[in-house]
Amino acid sequence: QSALTQPPSASGSPGQSVTISCTGTISDIGVYNYVSWYQQHPGKAPKLMIYEVSKRPSGVPDRFSGSKSGNTASLIVSGLQAEDEADYYCSCTSYEGSNNVVVFGGGTKLTVL
Amino acid sequence: EVQLLESGGGLVQPGGSLRLSCAASGFTFSNYAMGWVRQAPGKGLEWVSGISGGAYSTYYAVSVKGRFTISRDNSKNTLYLQMDSLRGDDTAVYYCAKDQGGAVAGRPYWSFDLWGRGTLVTVSS
Numbered sequence: 489q490s491a492l493t494q495p496p497s498a499s500g501s502p503g504q505s506v507t508i509s510c511t512g513t514i515s516d517i518g519v520y521n522y523v524s525w526y527q528q529h530p531g532k533a534p535k536l537m538i539y540e541v542s543k544r545p546s547g548v549p550d551r552f553s554g555s556k557s558g559n560t561a562s563l564i565v566s567g568l569q570a571e572d573e574a575d576y577y578c579s580c581t582s583y584e585g586s587n588n589v590v591v592f593g594g595g596t597k598l599t600v601l
Numbered sequence: 602e603v604q605l606l607e608s609g610g611g612l613v614q615p616g617g618s619l620r621l622s623c624a625a626s627g628f629t630f631s632n633y634a635m636g637w638v639r640q641a642p643g644k645g646l647e648w649v650s651g652i653s654g655g656a657y658s659t660y661y662a663v664s665v666k667g668r669f670t671i672s673r674d675n676s677k678n679t680l681y682l683q684m685d686s687l688r689g690d691d692t693a694v695y696y697c698a699k700d701q702g703g704a705v706a707g708r709p710y711w712s713f714d715l716w717g718r719g720t721l722v723t724v725s726s
Contacts, residue, residue: 491645522705524712526646533696533716534638534646540703545714577646581711588660590636590648590711 492593499599505566510578518559522581573600603627610720623680623697631675634700634709639693687724694719
């Protein structure tokens with residue numbers, strides 16, 4: 489159960505777009521489309537932003553989108569706003585026999601300049 | 602109001618035990634798989650355990666398997682995590698989380714759309 493790899497930091501100016509990557513392996517992201525993205529503000533609980541690679545829960549702005557290519561998933565935040573400054577975590581669910589395995593990335597701190 | 606409220610955290614000595622509870626409200630609890638996710642101070646998220654809606658299936662991270670036990674009482678809308686043989690690296694905020702409801706061949710996607718505020722567990726002598 490190795491953690492997914494995310495860049496520790498990312499940044500962009502208001503109105504710009506930023507992409508956060510999440511790299512796994514052929515055993516998780518490479519084969520399963522159960523990739524989720526979470527936003528966490530300091531001292532707060534995580535919030536689901538994207539599920540199943542690219543689907544948005546109700547209430548999440550369409551400025552947030554997700555994609556996947558090979559073993560890497562990406563979160564794209566367009567039209568950056570000050571309130572987007574937060575930590576972002578990816579996760580992927582894989583199934584190994586009768587076991588379910590959920591791994592998170594190490595997190596990316598997004599700074600809005 | 603749709604919410605999850607954890608309780609039971611605190612200070613415990615290494616080797617000790619603790620039981621966390623998570624009270625759910627505002628949704629049909631038994632219809633959803635539930636999980637526990639923890640976050641060590643200043644660190645990232647780590648999935649700990651999950652349980653199906655009917656409590657028929659349970660899942661654990663390698664780091665806690667054999668030491669932690671997840672359970673639920675659907676008549677009380679409550680999720681539990683029994684933690685035994687606690688170690689210093691179990692120190693974390695423990696979040697209760699609701700699975701979104703999607704599934705493949707009866708297995709949840711483990712995408713969490715509702716989280717509690719968390720309860721802090723500190724393992725120290």
